[in-house]
Amino acid sequence: MKDFHEYIDEYVAGKLNSEDTKAFEEAMKSDEELAKVVENYQAAKDISSSLVEMDVLNKLESWDDNQSEGKTEAEERAIKRNNRISLILLSLLAAFIIGYFAYQFITTDNNTTEKTQVNPLYALGYEKPYDESTVKSAEAQEIDNLFARGKYYIAINDWENAQLTLEEAISNTDNKDSLSAMHYWLAHVFLNTQSWKKAEGEADEVTEPDQKKEIQSWLNKIK
Amino acid sequence: MNKQPNNTIQQVFELIRSDEKSRNNILRDLYNDDKLRSMVYNFIQQKGGSKEDARSVFNFSLAKFVKSVLSKKDLKINSSINQYIYGIARFTWYDEINQKPEYKEFDESYMTEIVKTPNRLELEEQKILLKGLMDQLMKNCKEVLMYWANDFSMKEIAEKLGYKSFKMAKKKKYECLKQLTSYLNDHPELKEKLK
Numbered sequence: 001m002k003d004f005h006e007y008i009d010e011y012v013a014g015k016l017n018s019e020d021t022k023a024f025e026e027a028m029k030s031d032e033e034l035a036k037v038v039e040n041y042q043a044a045k046d047i048s049s050s051l052v053e054m055d056v057l058n059k060l061e062s063w064d065d066n067q068s069e070g071k072t073e074a075e076e077r078a079i080k081r082n083n084r085i086s087l088i089l090l091s092l093l094a095a096f097i098i099g100y101f102a103y104q105f106i107t108t109d110n111n112t113t114e115k116t117q118v119n120p121l122y123a124l125g126y127e128k129p130y131d132e133s134t135v136k137s138a139e140a141q142e143i144d145n146l147f148a149r150g151k152y153y154i155a156i157n158d159w160e161n162a163q164l165t166l167e168e169a170i171s172n173t174d175n176k177d178s179l180s181a182m183h184y185w186l187a188h189v190f191l192n193t194q195s196w197k198k199a200e201g202e203a204d205e206v207t208e209p210d211q212k213k214e215i216q217s218w219l220n221k222i223k
Numbered sequence: 224m225n226k227q228p229n230n231t232i233q234q235v236f237e238l239i240r241s242d243e244k245s246r247n248n249i250l251r252d253l254y255n256d257d258k259l260r261s262m263v264y265n266f267i268q269q270k271g272g273s274k275e276d277a278r279s280v281f282n283f284s285l286a287k288f289v290k291s292v293l294s295k296k297d298l299k300i301n302s303s304i305n306q307y308i309y310g311i312a313r314f315t316w317y318d319e320i321n322q323k324p325e326y327k328e329f330d331e332s333y334m335t336e337i338v339k340t341p342n343r344l345e346l347e348e349q350k351i352l353l354k355g356l357m358d359q360l361m362k363n364c365k366e367v368l369m370y371w372a373n374d375f376s377m378k379e380i381a382e383k384l385g386y387k388s389f390k391m392a393k394k395k396k397y398e399c400l401k402q403l404t405s406y407l408n409d410h411p412e413l414k415e416k417l418k
Contacts, residue, residue, distance in 0.1 A: 005397040006390070033401055040404040043414050047353065047403065048372030050341065051365055052293055054350045054357060056250060056286040063254055064278065 004034055012041050121191060124221050128154060128188055146172065147182055154189060162189045180207040187215045196222065232300055239292045242383055243366060246289065253285055259305045263312045270316055283343045284311040291337050294373040314338045352416055356406050364399035371396050 004027040010016050011024045028035040037044070134143065134151040143149040146169035153162035166186040173179055187202035196219060203215035230238065238245040253259065260281060267277035288308050292298055300307045315338045341349060357365070363384060370380045381392035407414055 003394075006393045008397070008400070033404075036408065037397070037400045037404050040407050040414070041400075043407060043417065044368075044400055044403045045372050046417065047349075047356070047407075048368035049294070050346070050349055050353075051357075051369040052373070053286040053290045053346055054353060055365065055369070056289050057282055057346070057350055058357070059247065059250065060254060060282040060285060063251075064282070 004028075004031065005037070008034075008038060008041065012038065120194075121218055121222060124218075126191070126218055128192060129185060130155065147178065147185075150182070151185055154185060154192075157192075159189055159193050162186075163193075176207060179205070180211070184208065184211040184215065191215070191218055232304060235304060236292050236298065239289055250285065250289065253288075253304075253308065256305065259308060262305070262309050266309070266313060267316055270320065272316060276316075279343065279347075280312050280315050283315060283346065284308050286346070287311050287315075287337050290373075291333075293369075295333075296374075310334065311338060315343055318342065349417065352413060355410070356403070356413075359406060360399070360402065363395070364402060367392070367396050367399050368403065 004024055007016060007020070007024060011021065016024060028038060129151075131148075131151045134148045134155065143152055146165055150162050150166035150169055153159070153165055163186065166182055166189065170179060170182045170186070173182065183202045183205035187199045187206065190196070190199035190202060199215065200219055203212055203219065206212040206215060235249055238249050240246075263281045263284065264274070264277040267280050268274065272280070285308065288304075288311060291311075302310075311334065314334045318335075318338055319342075360368075366384055367380060370383065371377075375383070377389040377392045377396070380386070380396070381389045384392065384395075386392045386395060
């Protein structure tokens with residue numbers, strides 16, 4: 001036997017044979033710590049046996065203290081549950097806000113993309129025609145002249161109204177020069193809405209050579 | 224007890240014996256069991272005890288329940304865990320008011336041993352006396368000594384506390400015993416009071 005401490009339980013219980021018992025007792029003479037442990041063995045075992053009860057009591061009393069401070073377990077659970085609900089609601093609100101802005105961003109981006117797609121000509125250096133006199137008018141409805149109103153809608157990128165107004169103007173005009181100019185502007189409306197065939201059809205109606213050439217030039221570039 | 228629907232009585236015992244964390248989880252469930260608490264409180268207060276007595280007996284009964292599960296490997300409960308704990312509370316209180324009712328559902332001699340060694344007042348006194356020791360003992364020492372004193376084998380202790388071998392557990396136990404012995408030598412009055 002070298003590690004005598006391993007045999008303390010057996011020694012105290014009288015389970016060692018006489019030879020080992022003698023060796024153990026010899027070891028105690030030279031090992032004061034071993035001797036003290038054996039001397040206090042029963043007291044140590046009794047105390048150790050009660051450790052679990054004392055540990056449990058200490059724990060329960062600390063929980064009691066929490067209760068007396070006004071936070072019962074049930075209340076703590078309720079608080080945690082409420083916190084969880086608040087967290088979920090906040091998360092939902094945050095998700096809604098993020099979703100809303102994401103939607104706005106995406107739709108705005110789509111519009112931008114659409115515009116980019118509608119106006120591939122712009123990448124080629126295209127610029128829509130601009131009539132400063134019509135743009136100065138505050139409201140389209142204030143412009144009596146249909147042609148001028150059509151040009152105003154073009155200036156503000158309202159292509160649908162621009163088309164309707166110019167088509168109405170064309171149907172109400174017999175003047176060839178005016179008609180050519182109207183078709184020219186309407187052709188630009190179709191260039192901006194990527195309605196290439198319609199733009200081509202309008203270009204055919206333009207009698208002023210430079211304007212006709214201009215529309216056809218853009219149509220050729222886009223092809 | 225919340226754990227009971229999911230755990231059989233034997234599973235609860237195993238959890239109590241397995242490690243401190245599992246033991247505390249079971250303990251917390253029992254502590255928060257309003258039905259069990261009201262059973263004990265009603266009984267104590269009907270038998271002349273105060274609310275403070277009821278609280279103390281309730282805690283004492285839980286501590287004794289855990290202790291009995293740890294120290295008695297062949298513990299058998301014919302009723303539910305709550306009924307057993309309620310039984311400990313009744314035994315405790317009747318012992319304190321010097322009444323001796325009959326309990327057919329419990330092993331009376333074992334129940335008497337459980338509630339009397341030490342009894343509630345002695346345990347409270349021990350707790351105060353050993354507070355210094357409890358604070359000083361290293362946490363793993365408390366566990367090693369607790370399992371050792373409740374007759375767990377060194378192999379079991381090694382497995383529960385994660386020591387590589389039972390030899391390592393034995394070495395740890397010796398270190399802890401030395402620590403405890405040293406404390407007792409520094410406080411000789413303790414040995415006298417705890418006798």
